[in-house]
Every structure is written in C-alpha cells, then in structure tokens.
Amino acid sequence: MAESAEDHEADLDAFLDKFRGPQRYEGAFSPETWEQEFDKIPMFMKKAPSEIDPEQHPDLACLQSIVFDEEQTLEEQATAYKNEGNDYFKEKDYKKAVISYTEGLKKKCNDQELNAVLHTNRAAAQFYLGNYRSALNDAVAARKLKPNHFKAILRGALCHMELRHFAEAMIWCEEGLRINPKEKKLLETRTKADRLKRTEERDLRKAKLQEKREGSQKEVLLKAIKDRNIKLSPLSSVDDSVMSAGLAKISLDGFSSESAIGAKVCLDENGNLTWPVLFLYPEHGQTDLISAFHEESRFIDHLMIMFEELPPWDVEKKYIPSELELYYEDEEKEEIYQIDTQTTLLQVLQHQRYFIKAGTPTFLVLVKLAPFSKNYLSRKKIHRLK
Structure with a gap:
C-alpha cells in the first residue's frame, strides 16, 4: 500500500507539472490583449461591426444566420430586423437603425401592424438624423396602414413643425388629441404651431403691405424721373429719335x-x-x-x-x-x-x-x-x- 501511495503521489506531481511552466492551454487569452480578445466574443461585444465578414467573425455570422434564418416566415424576419433596429435606436445609432427598419420593410410581410411600426420607428430614426421630409413620409405611410397609429401621428406632427408647416401640424395634433386628449407633447405642439402660424400670417400681411407701399412710392418716383426726361439705362439703338421715344417704355x-x-x-x-x-x-x-x-x-x-x-x-x-x-x-x-x-x-x-x-x-x-x-x-x- 505504501508503494501504491507513493506511485499515486508521483503521478499527481507529474500532472501538476504540466501547468507550472510558461506553456498555456490552447486558445487562452493573452495577458496583454485579453480585453480586445474578449470583445471579439459575440456575447460580450460592446458594439457590433457594421459589416460582418464570416472569416473574421465566424461566431457572429453564425448567430446572424440563426436570427435571420431564411426558413423563418417573413413576419419573423421582419420582426427580427425591427428588434435589431430598436437596439441600434437605443444606442443612438440612428443610421444603422434606419437600415435595419428598411430591411424589415423589404420583407413585405402581411402583418400591417408590424409594417406600420417599422415605418413609425424609421420615422423616429430619420427625425433624429434631421431628415424631416423622409420622417414625415414614413409617418404618412404608417397611417395609411393604420390610420389611428398614435406614435405615427405624434411623429408626423413634430415633422410638420420642423418643416414649418404650422397649419398641417395643428391638424395632426388635433387628430392625435382625439385619440389621447391629455398627451402633453401634442398639446404643447398645437399651442406652439398656432402661435407660429399667427406670427407667420402677420409677417406676411406686413410684407404685402410694405410691398404695396413701396410699389406706390416707386410709381411716384418713376413719374418724377420721367417728367424730367431723365434716362435710366442705355438703349440698344444710337438713333436719337428712338432714344427719346424709348423713355416712355421705362416701367417698374x-x-x-x-x-x-x-x-x-x-x-x-x-x-x-x-x-x-x-x-x-x-x-x-x-x-x-x-x-x-x-x-x-x-x-x-x-x-x-x-x-x-x-x-x-x-x-x-x-x-x-x-x-x-x-x-x-x-x-x-x-x-x-x-x-x-x-x-x-x-x-x-x-x-x-x-x-x-x-x-x-x-x-x-x-x-x-x-x-x-x-x-x-x-x-x-x-x-x-x-
């Protein structure tokens, strides 16, 4: 038994000796670059690459193929793209969010509720990118699919405000408030749109009045110049009789x-x-x-x-x-x-x-x-x- 125990202890020492040298197990992280290597693992990535190369990111490509499996229904694929877009949106990566929502819409699934959401979400992403016309187009498209889509109405009202379409903004606000009369954002937007619309109309009236006044003054001034036989610009002909007659042709x-x-x-x-x-x-x-x-x-x-x-x-x-x-x-x-x-x-x-x-x-x-x-x-x- 003593010899057997000694033999067992020797075998254990030999096994432990394998881990006492500079050698490392296969696939181990480097002490110097472990953070970069850790970030390459899909589960722990802080940010996904914009383009996935299967050779550089085989694990990520595999996951993507699972998420967007062509064997899934169109609705499932569109939903996956919607969720991906939502993740990008939360990260404030609005450009990638737009791309994801667009891919979801390209599936042309039969779920009109889902398509309305994709349009509305893309409108939100476009809005934050400053693409107000594109955002408004998406809000309109969402309402064609679902007329009472509240978020689409809210987004459309805000787009009209940014585009200075104050009358249209008020209309969209009214439609939204019929659905949710207490929505604070719509109430504030309607009030602001009404104020700016009135200001714009007042400024337009002033401009027209000023233009009319200046036109009247210009007519009086032009008459005074004509009465003095003063010529305001050279005529094409050098014939004196033509030039004299040409004075009468001067107009405002x-x-x-x-x-x-x-x-x-x-x-x-x-x-x-x-x-x-x-x-x-x-x-x-x-x-x-x-x-x-x-x-x-x-x-x-x-x-x-x-x-x-x-x-x-x-x-x-x-x-x-x-x-x-x-x-x-x-x-x-x-x-x-x-x-x-x-x-x-x-x-x-x-x-x-x-x-x-x-x-x-x-x-x-x-x-x-x-x-x-x-x-x-x-x-x-x-x-x-x-």
Missing part, C-alpha cells in the same frame, strides 16, 4: 431706386430728387460717394466741400477745386463729355446723351492740364456739354 419691372452701393434716389416733400452720385479719380484709382446730391445743387459746391482738405492720396497736392475738370463717358458712342462745374446735377442728367446706370450717376474727375489727364483724354473724342 426694370426700375430700381437703389444704387449698387445701397444709397437710393429719393423724392423729397417738395418734389425734388436727390441722387447718390459717384466720383471716380482714374489717376489714383480712388472714388467718392455723395449719398444725397440734390438735383438743383451745382457740382462746384460739392467739390469745394470735398476738397476743403486735400485727400491723403493726393501727395502732389494738385486736387484743388478750381483746377478740376468733370467728365462723363458715353459708352455707346465711345465719346466723353466735359461738364461745366457751375452746372447743376439736373442739367447734366437731362442731357440727351446721359444715361444713369445702376441708379447712380457717375462722373470722372481729372486735374486740368496734368500729364495723366492729357494722356487719358488723348484717346477720347471730347464734347463740351451744352
């Missing part, structure tokens, strides 16, 4: 009282026009804007004020009012007209060859006898304004 459709720089021609209470007037200094690439140039004011009066102090770009100090000349270009004939600085703005605007572009009369300012001026004018045919 193409007329804007606002200039390119935001200033406007205005008719004051005494029936006088004031214009935004732009002065160009081609020698220096500079400009000046007089936002309200009275039509009866003389050019020299403005030049005296503008150059009371010499501008910083006039390093040669030669822009003295008495030494300045004014011109405007006739682009149709490629000619230039010199303006007497003692004339008024109205006298210039009434000239047969002057056309106002973009609501802003524009003039060139040059220094008399300066080298740049001589060179600039040498390339033009010059007329003196009469």
